[in-house]
Amino acid sequence: MSERPKHLFLERQSYRRRRLIDLIRMCPVIGAILWAVPLLWRTDGAEQISTSDAVVYVFLVWLGLVLMSAFLARALRDGGDADGDGS
Structure with a gap:
């Protein structure tokens, strides 16, 4: 009576x-x-992070996102080509 899924x-x-x-x-x-x-990040005290460090961090994150997007787009494109070959 019970069917297997x-x-x-x-x-x-x-x-x-x-x-x-x-x-x-x-x-x-x-x-x-x-x-x-x-x-x-802390904005007061002895362990304060400078604004220039924060700006460098933001641009490094931006660069990382650009590189990650380029890598993923290439991987998606290359994966699509393999599907078209029938492999």
């Missing part, structure tokens, strides 16, 4: 492509969280 099989390439797209969608969230980190 059908298992959904996803091809490895399709599964990896979907996870890569999920990671690309998370990039703005990751960037927003990383850009908010300087708001948690």
Whole structure:
């Protein structure tokens, strides 16, 4: 009487492509969280972080996001080419 649930099989390439797209969608969230980190830094006392250090941090995060986006876009494009070959 009880039927076994059908298992959904996803091809490895399709599964990896979907996870890569999920990671690309998370990039703005990751960037927003990383850009908010300087708001948690101390602004008074002996262990104060200078404004110039905060600006350098923000631009390094920006550069990291650009590089990560370029890498992920290339990986997504290369993965799409493999699907077109029938491999």
